[in-house]
Amino acid sequence: MIEIKNITKRFPNTPVPVLKGIDLKIEDGDFVSLVGKSGSGKSTLLYIISTLDHPTEGEVIYDSQNLKDFEQEEIYQLRNHNIGFVFQFHYLLAELTAIENILLPARKAKEVEKRRGFAMELIRIVGLEGKEHRFPGELSGGEQQRLAIARALVMEPKYLFADEPTGNLDSVNGKIIMDLFKKFNEEKGTTIIYVTHDIDFAAMARRRINLVDGVLE
Amino acid sequence: MMFLSIRQLMARKKQSLLILLGITIGSAAYVAISGMMLGFQTYILDQLVNNEAHIRISAREEILTAADMASYSEAAHVFWEIPPSGRKDSTRIEYPLGWFKKLDADKDVAAYSPQVVAQVIFTQNKITKVGRIIGSQYERQLKVTNIENYMKSGSFKDIGNSGNRLIMGTSLMELLGTRLQETILVSTGSAQPQMFKIVGTFETGIKTIDEGTAFVSLTDAQKLRNTPSEITDIAVKLFDPHHASIKAGLWKNSSRDKILSWQESSAAVLSVFKTQDIVRNSMTISIILVAGFGIYNILSILVNQKRRDVAILRSMGFSPKDIIKLFFNQGMILGFLGGAIGLILGFVICVIMSRIEVIPGRMSGPGNYMIISFDIIIYIKAFSIAIATAIISSIIPARAGGQLEPMEIIRSGGQ
Numbered sequence: 001m002i003e004i005k006n007i008t009k010r011f012p013n014t015p016v017p018v019l020k021g022i023d024l025k026i027e028d029g030d031f032v033s034l035v036g037k038s039g040s041g042k043s044t045l046l047y048i049i050s051t052l053d054h055p056t057e058g059e060v061i062y063d064s065q066n067l068k069d070f071e072q073e074e075i076y077q078l079r080n081h082n083i084g085f086v087f088q089f090h091y092l093l094a095e096l097t098a099i100e101n102i103l104l105p106a107r108k109a110k111e112v113e114k115r116r117g118f119a120m121e122l123i124r125i126v127g128l129e130g131k132e133h134r135f136p137g138e139l140s141g142g143e144q145q146r147l148a149i150a151r152a153l154v155m156e157p158k159y160l161f162a163d164e165p166t167g168n169l170d171s172v173n174g175k176i177i178m179d180l181f182k183k184f185n186e187e188k189g190t191t192i193i194y195v196t197h198d199i200d201f202a203a204m205a206r207r208r209i210n211l212v213d214g215v216l217e
Numbered sequence: 218m219m220f221l222s223i224r225q226l227m228a229r230k231k232q233s234l235l236i237l238l239g240i241t242i243g244s245a246a247y248v249a250i251s252g253m254m255l256g257f258q259t260y261i262l263d264q265l266v267n268n269e270a271h272i273r274i275s276a277r278e279e280i281l282t283a284a285d286m287a288s289y290s291e292a293a294h295v296f297w298e299i300p301p302s303g304r305k306d307s308t309r310i311e312y313p314l315g316w317f318k319k320l321d322a323d324k325d326v327a328a329y330s331p332q333v334v335a336q337v338i339f340t341q342n343k344i345t346k347v348g349r350i351i352g353s354q355y356e357r358q359l360k361v362t363n364i365e366n367y368m369k370s371g372s373f374k375d376i377g378n379s380g381n382r383l384i385m386g387t388s389l390m391e392l393l394g395t396r397l398q399e400t401i402l403v404s405t406g407s408a409q410p411q412m413f414k415i416v417g418t419f420e421t422g423i424k425t426i427d428e429g430t431a432f433v434s435l436t437d438a439q440k441l442r443n444t445p446s447e448i449t450d451i452a453v454k455l456f457d458p459h460h461a462s463i464k465a466g467l468w469k470n471s472s473r474d475k476i477l478s479w480q481e482s483s484a485a486v487l488s489v490f491k492t493q494d495i496v497r498n499s500m501t502i503s504i505i506l507v508a509g510f511g512i513y514n515i516l517s518i519l520v521n522q523k524r525r526d527v528a529i530l531r532s533m534g535f536s537p538k539d540i541i542k543l544f545f546n547q548g549m550i551l552g553f554l555g556g557a558i559g560l561i562l563g564f565v566i567c568v569i570m571s572r573i574e575v576i577p578g579r580m581s582g583p584g585n586y587m588i589i590s591f592d593i594i595i596y597i598k599a600f601s602i603a604i605a606t607a608i609i610s611s612i613i614p615a616r617a618g619g620q621l622e623p624m625e626i627i628r629s630g631g632q
Binding site for chain 1: 220221224225227228525526528529530531532533534535536539623624627
């Protein structure tokens with residue numbers, strides 16, 4: 001479970017805080033969409049929950065352990081083993097093939113061979129079978145994003161964070177991505193928290209959190 | 218991170234190859250130029266150190282001054298109409314036995330050879346040539362110098378202890394138009410000329426020695442000068458030739474004889490070597506610097522180009538250290554490969570150069586081939602320079618990469 005207590009975030013040279021004393025609990029296996037207008041602070045909240053950003057005030061607690069008490073190395077371990085990220089841009093490494101991109105987190109954990117079979121299964125699940133040795137440049141936008149999802153899931157993380165994962169895709173590809181999220185949430189029990197502007201995609205979540213001017217509605 | 222570093226390098230083949238080429242040429246140039254210059258220097262140094270004495274003690278040369286003339290007491294009633302002037306040349310070591318005792322007792326002295334060195338005129342029929350003879354006891358002389366290594370015909374021992382036998386440089390023999398076993402006339406100018414039989418020849422490769430020097434026995438030289446039992450020089454060999462300068466300095470404090478270390482007598486040559494070293498190092502550093510800037514530029518551009526990759530890697534749990542390694546490895550691979558290929562290329566160039574025939578006596582070793590040094594230190598230095606360049610030029614951009622914060626990159630849209 002992730003618990004967020006009284007999170008406030010201010011940026012330098014900005015008088016108004018982006019997030020104002022947010023309290024939130026995300027249960028294991030939850031499927032949560034974060035919605036709100038541009039500048040409402042939803043992406044900032046996602047990155048704070050996912051350890052990539054730090055709150056100005058407040059606490060983020062992972063399974064009763066405060067992130068403030070984590071050593072840097074423990075944070076890196078947490079990201080590597082328990083957290084998967086999907087961004088609006090796929091952020092695939094152009095020099096690596098599809099399967100090599102998927103196995104990047106496993107490379108950090110020194111589990112490449114152990115995870116190779118699962119990576120191939122993910123390739124099949126995300127519909128890229130036969131394209132595992134292609135480079136990202138040889139794939140379509142939708143395929144690239146599906147590849148990024150496979151990479152985020154290769155370590156079988158407990159949490160998957162996604163920041164506008166369908167933002168750059170057409171509705172068909174967007175639907176495919178959301179279906180994949182749902183599938184992993186239901187079948188693998190992955191806790192999924194995603195930011196979206198799309199009302200339909202937001203509605204696919206089991207729980208919808210609406211942010212208005214830095215506070216939960 | 219090595220896997221990813223190699224992949225990124227391979228993705229920019231042209232740039233990587235250009236930098237690799239720069240480091241390769243730099244290392245190869247260092248090896249080749251050093252091999253040539255140090256080969257030449259080692260050969261010349263060997264001759265300077267081992268053909269002559271490490272320290273030469275010779276009869277002092279003093280210039281008479283007005284003050285010297287004033288040393289007579291008034292009681293002596295010495296009055297000069299024209300006071301003596303010019304060089305006060307003893308032409309002999311005043312107290313050789315004292316030197317022999319001192320040298321025998323000195324633990325740093327490996328051997329010494331009393332000598333008579335004199336300027337002479339060699340005459341063969343109507344041909345005359347000015348040169349010098351060195352009279353010595355061959356047993357002692359062979360312990361002091363490696364002249365035996367340069368014998369072209371006969372043995373140094375053939376000068377014997379007497380009997381007017383002579384060994385001369387091949388060039389001198391050619392200039393006199395004489396041959397082995399023939400006799401020539403040797404004169405000091407002040408005493409009666411004497412006949413000497415040529416029993417051997419040598420060739421050191423140093424023109425001034427080969428064209429103007431002959432070796433005879435100590436007794437024969439003393440007879441030629443008409444100065445029996447006198448010596449003009451003592452050639453001293455130390456266990457460590459590099460201490461010659463210090464040792465000579467110490468001896469100078471306690472003697473009025475002229476004492477010269479090989480470093481002092483070869484100062485001009487040594488300063489040429491220093492200049493050569495400066496030129497060699499400057500050239501190599503220039504080439505390597507260009508390659509170093511290449512690495513620096515490419516990695517700096519790469520760090521900027523790969524900001525998105527850094528963000529995603531950090532989000533996957535890769536640490537700033539991993540990111541530093543990612544970029545640093547690339548510089549190191551280029552340095553390591555460039556250095557290694559440069560060493561091989563440099564070695565091949567050296568082997569080719571060592572097979573080039575040159576005019577005898579000019580940078581030539583045995584067999585008249587160019588002298589090339591294959592000293593392992595050259596290769597270690599060349600490789601170290603390549604690696605050091607890679608480290609220095611990689612570390613700054615790599616650290617800049619390590620300091621990139623994923624959130625800053627993501628907020629800026631990954632640009």
